[in-house]
Amino acid sequence: MSRTPLDTVEHAAATPDVELPWAELGLKKDEYERIVEILGRRPTGAELAMYSVMWSEHCSYKSSKVHLRQFGEKAPENDALLVGIGENAGVVDVGQGYAVTFKVESHNHPSYVEPYQGAATGVGGIVRDIIAMGARPVAVVDPLRFGAADHPDTKRVLPGVVAGIGGYGNCLGLPNIGGEVVFDACYQGNPLVNAGCIGVMRHEDIHLAKASGPGNKVVLYGARTGGDGIGGASILASETFDDAKPSKRPAVQVGDPFQEKLLIECTLEAFREKLVVGIQDLGAAGLSCATSELASNGSGGMRITLDDVPLRDSTLSPEEILMSESQERMCAVVEPDKVDRFLEICDKWDVIATVIGEVTDGDRLEIYWHGEKIVDVDPRTVAHEGPVYERPYARPEWQDALQADDANKLPRPRTSEELKDQVLKLVASPNQASKSWITSQYDRFVQGNTVLAQPEDSGMIRIDEETGLGVAIATDGNGRYAKLDPYTGAQLALAEAYRNVATTGARPLAVSDCLNFGSPEDPAVMWQFAEAVRGLADGCQKLGTPVTGGNVSLYNQTGDVAIHPTPVVAVLGVIDDVARRTPAGFREEGQLIYLLGDTREEFGGSAWAQVIHDHLGGLPPQVDLERERLLGEILIAASRDGMIDSAHDLSDGGLIQAVVESALLGNLGARLVVPDGLDAFTFLFSESAGRAIVAVPRSEELRFTDMCRARDLPATRIGVVDGDTIEVQGEFTLTLAELREAHEGTIPALLA
């Protein structure tokens, strides 16, 4: 048997002319030359493997970094922020000594290749990020986007993604409390599978990814390392799909939620006993990422003996071990006298744990294989000093024509009969229809703290049983709005998530985002990205909600066709007592329905334009963040003081969509009157932002309207909760039974 000789550091220095396959590993020529310059010699194969995965778009944010800086530069003053951008996830103070960490990430490309495992491991990855901060995960959310609902491939991708999320998250015992499901032909070859997680801890339990203290041991624990996901980061996440290339199935990792559940419990037990100095999960770029990040964030260097990594496949090369993205692994830095106890806890949970190295007092990351040094690098150059691109960007030529194609000029319903017909079509359309066929595949009850879950405006979790302290989260994004105007579209996503949190009575605190875009090498896409980031950073500044972290997913395109720019925004809120929360469903007959905010003729990017005319053009609704803030304050005060019994945000689909949802949730109808100054069509279908409907008990009406008047928030009485029909006076009446059939029948008919 012949073997190629081991490419040691010594060997690399002695053989400067050996050409390594940098292009196959996804590196550009200038990037390879930069590595040679950093090292002062050619890299070894193992070093090249590390640089290639860590300098990939997915890990290094090389195209997005220059724009993302705005989130820090424009961050509003916020005392609640305990840990900001740069760690595994941001951490926010929610009071009473509690801290909450949350983040949204993408697992788009793997989920298209292998829907079940791609989505499952997306949940696994975000959950490990949350554990790595020291928190117990308490809930997950999943914003999802698929191709056209009736496209045959959607029937392959969606059920797999949903089963994967459920199969993994349900098995971890994490309630799934929110998210979205959106269909649009633009996501046909590039579904967006974003996953968010919230974790809770006490302030003193916050942990960071850093290796300090020379002599401290580096412990790898969790699953054995196998050949799955090798190069996933560099190849899968950083290239455009192309039909000509062979299947990339082997690059998708396979998840084992049972192993992850053990990892959660064992890690939390080690935290409780204060055994952990620093911790990092192994996600994209596996050990390459964990060792280089831990070492570069700490004070010293690190020495690793790769032979000690437990393997699932003993034939793996050192390069493959460094690149493997096998799931359910974590890396902890532990003081020497605490290692035994740490290993004991792992053993209790039947989790394999191995000391693979130690923190050194140097500043190098050194990795050994069979006694020979195969990596000798400054870890900062791997983890933090990757390339930064100032990619060219330009407003696309077609943008003007798109905006000029005004949706407000589309033919509108001429008769009451047509109006009624369009209402039914809207609430039955795939995007507006009930998603309960999907969400009922997720466990929303586990842990026994779920106060609100989808289809409520935000998911809400109690975090203290004594005081009732709780947190709420909403995720929103509207690619259609963002396509028409990325700056405004990003702010509309932020405004909607903010409003959704406030609608349930929680105070918005902080933001995480998942920015899904096409190829950064296309100047038009790069312009969309730059505009969206600028819009989001400006918006967060105005609303006082800092971005605490998030994720960028680029190359979501097939050939030349990119997805709609799709910034997905998650807003986290806090509520002092969950008993004061406000649900969306109508609760009592006779209560008065008020519309808060201003309604304008705004149909650009609207659900109505899509469903009735298959049209996308014009301008998205205007954003007024001052108004959003005021609306939020009114909704929160009204919840706290018991002035409203239900509230629902108005967004895609407009007022009629919200009324139908509130009615079906509460199984109570409504009689509506078109207010003066509005026509029935605009009243029902406009998507003006900064609006909500609330149901006010008659006894509270005066107090509530006085408050709105005093704060200068338009509040219009538009009807009353009543009966088992929705009646728009002078126009039409629809029974709840026919609305329910329309609203709830669509998704099962398409997918079941």
Next chain:
Amino acid sequence: MTARIGVVTFPGSLDDRDTQRAIRLAGAEPVALWHKDKDLKQVDAVVLCGGFSYGDYLRAGAIARFSPVMDTIIEQARAGLPVLGICNGFQILTEAHLLPGAMLGNDHLHFICRDQKLRVENADTAWTADYEAGQEIHIPLKNMDGRYVADRYTLDQLEAEGRVAFRYLDFNPNGSLNDIAGITNEAGNVVGLMPHPEHAVEPLIGTGRTDGLPFFTSILKKLVTA
């Protein structure tokens, strides 16, 4: 005085802390039991909670049934120790042959999570005495393998002896035979069901109903007055 009720944690158990909370809310003292430990810490009753013990690998409940703690539970249950199996716990009880029948994958092949309507068929067991026979209740249901099956003879026997404890109403969520949601052994000390009463014990949480609380008050009363 109160009663000590044990809750077993297997690797992959999910609702152990929720079940402990439900026991506490009912006024009893929850005691954590560990799967590797044969010792039941002198508890007066045991709950096998929901989750995916051992990842549900091989078959739901099939591996947990052989854990050290189960040796003691099986022995003591046969001697009268009250045992409640919820969801995965029900699956473990059938695997351990403390209850007859078996659980298959849901007939629609999906995980299902819903607020499920049930009828209490037997209010004479250790865990159901605070209900009334015929009472209709709502309890959250969430499972992948919830389809109760048994041979015709066993089904007839269960029906004839009134050992079907709960039946699904309005909608059979998984294809269970005879709409069976839960059953009891002959002595009435061992009860298993698929829905999760521990998720219906607080008015604000979950579905907002407290229809599950009587499970825990039933056993408490029985133990305290015994």
